[in-house]
Amino acid sequence: MDVFSRLIQRKFRDIAGERYEKIAKRYREFLLLPEEFVLPEIRSILIPIDRFSGEIPEELYDTLSAYSGASVTLVYISEKRTLALIEQTLGRDEAEKLRNAKMEFARALVLKIAPRLEELGLRVERRHFMGSKSDDVIRLMENENFDLLVVSRSYGSEVTKTSPVSPVVLKIVQHLESPVIIY
């Protein structure tokens, strides 16, 4: 930057102060370029579910019906650290029992949700694996290029659900650039 550019920027700071930032922010609220008017095309959707997610509300099914023809991946991730902790404290058998119970719960949950999504013209894929609820969702979104993430605000929550939005969901959305629907 030459000496005059620096002088202009210094004078600009003295004259305008923070006024320009406030004005620009205000304009950004209602000025959109044509490319920003276009909704992003959604071809693949990731929906992570767990026992805290709760029922998918009817309004969300209505919203998802707009993406008819897209593929939906329903993923149930059992928290690896929890199973490891149970194995260390209660033993391998108890951990295995819990794993099987989770598998059964996941299967039942997916069976409940998948037909509704298929009725909307969405192609449903199911996955269940052990891992980290936050890190693996972020990894899947990034590596497999999903266009949209749909996640419950209670996903990965604790039993008491003290936070309005679970810390797991907050961590996920902070790391993603793709659109996210939180229900």
Next chain:
Amino acid sequence: MEQTIVAGIAVAVFLVTYAMIISERVHRTVAALFGAAVVLLLGIVPWEALPEHLDLDTLFLLIGMMIIVNTAKESGLFEFIAIKTAKFAKGSPMKVLLLFAVVTALISSVLDNVTTVLLLTPMLLYITRLMDINPVPFLLAEVFASNIGGAATLIGDPPNIMIGSAAGLSFNEFLLNMGPIALVDLFISLGIIYLVYRKAMKISDAKRDRILSTLDELDEEEAIRDYSLFKKSVAVIIGVVMLFFIHDRLGIEPAVVALTGASVLLLWSRMDPEEILEKIEWTAIFFFMGLFILVGALVETGIIDQVARWILGYIGSTGEALIVIAWFSAISSAIVDNIPLTAAMIPLIKAMGSSMNVYPLWWALSLGACLGGNGTAIGASANVVVLGIAGREGVRITFMDFLKVGMVIMFVTVAIGLGLIWIRYIGV
């Protein structure tokens, strides 16, 4: 202290302070206040003489107009005007250039130039991004229109406020003398910009259709944050401008008109006065105060009288003085802030009044001080603000880019203005 030493100190403080202001290494307000403090501390300006040097007309006129602008701004009035202007242009680059320049000049003639360009430039940049064309000619047109519009009235630019107050000139006198000059200069400037950038101002029909559909999506009503305040602001601004037209017949000072408008708007809008008064540019007000005291030191020590006598030794007529003052103030304003320049020139012209008719000289000073700022990128606050915004939004306008067009605009507009003043007061 011996008189010559005191005078030497006053000149030294004055020059050091002006050097600090030009370099911008220290905030201009800090520099002016420091200089003022030194001359007060040394007793060069006696404390009892302070009220006669502090030009309260200028200070209160500025404060009153700042209150009105800051209150009206909260309603979204300026964003509304910007969107309306963009819609009127209907995606035509020529119309965008013309309409934004005219609107900028009109608003700048009533309100301060910095606020005007701060509020209109984001919209102008948005439109040029929509049109996918070079924003430089549009930004330059906005800068020149703001400075030219400000020259048209008593309240348009701080130098005019200072000149009006010092010489006792009315709003109508300014409008009659500077208004026609500003009108001619505005369209000449736009013509020059069009000639220089005409190739960059063409867009296809398909692009124009796309722009029109995007502009249709914009709702100017959305920009209005407070409809009640919006209507009250418009009413008060119109009322204040009307009062300016008749202030001399009513025998009231322009500062009183501005303060009345400000207090009516505050009372009517029920806005939190603390919030509004906080937004007044106190740094600018204190900058003026510092300058008045600094120039007061030159008056007190007799320096101004000596310089005036020296000038009068070389200049024999009002015509010669007209040319010298217009070009000196124009060229100086392109380099130095026009406010300190005007503050120093006013007592000088007053002192010349003992041996010639100085009435036309006030218009020469106004012409040079206001339009000289078009010459360089740092010549006026509006230039700095538009270039600063452009830089932040990724549009690079270098000092040389500005200089090439700015100098032409400055010389042409000052020459036209000087010609009109000459025809009016000296004769053909």
